[in-house]
Amino acid sequence: MARCNRTLILASMVMMIAGCATLYTDYETPSVTVSTIRALPSDSIAPRFEIGLHIVNPNRSPLKLHGIAYSLKLDGYKILTGVANDLPTIDGYAEGDVILVASTSLLSSMRFFADLMNVQRDRIAYELNAKLDLGGLRPNVHVGEKGEIRLTDLSGQTR
Numbered sequence: 001m002a003r004c005n006r007t008l009i010l011a012s013m014v015m016m017i018a019g020c021a022t023l024y025t026d027y028e029t030p031s032v033t034v035s036t037i038r039a040l041p042s043d044s045i046a047p048r049f050e051i052g053l054h055i056v057n058p059n060r061s062p063l064k065l066h067g068i069a070y071s072l073k074l075d076g077y078k079i080l081t082g083v084a085n086d087l088p089t090i091d092g093y094a095e096g097d098v099i100l101v102a103s104t105s106l107l108s109s110m111r112f113f114a115d116l117m118n119v120q121r122d123r124i125a126y127e128l129n130a131k132l133d134l135g136g137l138r139p140n141v142h143v144g145e146k147g148e149i150r151l152t153d154l155s156g157q158t159r
Contacts, residue, residue, distance in 0.1 A: 026059075026060075027059055028058045028059055029141055029143060030055055030056060030057050030058065030059075030063055030090075030132065030141060030143065031055070031056045031058070031143065032053050032054070032055050032056075032128070032130050032132075032143040032145065033053070033054045033128075033145055034051065034052070034053060034054075034072075034126075034128055034145065035052040035053065035054040035097060036050070036051070036052035037049055037050070037051055037052075037072075038050045038052075040101065045106065046103055046104050046105075046106045047103075047104050048101060048102065048103050048104070049080055049101070049102050049103075049104070050099060050100070050101055050102075051070075051072070051080065051082075051099070051100045051101075051102050052097055052098070052099055052100075053070075053097065053098045053099075053100065053130070054095065054096075054097055055090055055095060055096055055097070055098060056095040057090045057091070057092060057093065057094055057095065057096075058093070059092055059093070060092045060093065061092050062089050062090065062091050062092055063089065063090040063091075063092075063132075063134070064089045064134065064135060065087035065088070065089070065090070065098075065132055065133065065134070066085065066087075066133045066134065066135035067083065067084065067085045067087070067132075067133040068083065068084050068085075068087060068098070068100070068130055068131065068132055068133065069082075069083045069130070069131045069133075070082055070083075070100065070102070070128065070129065070130040070131070071128075071129050071130075072102070072126065072127070072128050073126065073127040073128075073129075074112055074124050074125070074126055074149075075112060075115065075116075075124055075125050076125070077108045077109070077111055077112040077115075078105055078108050079104055079105060079108055079109055079112060080102040080103070080104055080105075081102060081103070081105065082100055082101060082102035082103060084098070084100050084101075121151065122150060122151050122152050123148045123149065123150050123151060124148065124149045124151065125146070125147070125148055125149075126146070126147055126148070126149055127144065127145070127146045128144060128145045128146075129142070129143075129144045130142070130143050130144070
């Protein structure tokens with residue numbers, strides 16, 4: 001009887017694991033892009049920024065964001081970092097905007113601006129990295145965007 005119970009438990013566990021593995025076979029990674037960056041008033045020496053992210057959910061199921069952790073690098077210097085947990089749900093096959101407040105790394109910012117003053121350039125490379133927490137049994141989604149900001153372009157377009 002005990003051997004039969006063990007066999008039944010083992011078979012049940014294998015079926016559960018196989019079932020979980022097939023739950024998200026068609027899942028596509030959402031895309032995240034920076035839509036705006038705006039300076040905010042600050043009472044401290046470290047400036048704060050409002051970052052607008054545009055998230056596209058290419059999946060059938062809604063994207064229920066439990067949290068997000070993010071960083072923004074300029075020319076390899078980690079300038080902005082932040083986290084947020086009061087986020088909207090983005091319906092399936094839909095897109096939405098998320099507004100985040102980020103604080104700067106004062107030392108990295110100083111190094112970046114010193115480097116910027118010493119070397120003439122017409123572009124600044126940027127890199128956004130974000131971790132989206134979908135909660136539950138779903139794995140975290142890591143997304144990134146890289147590009148360049150042209151300093152000669154006054155309209156703020158990225159390339």
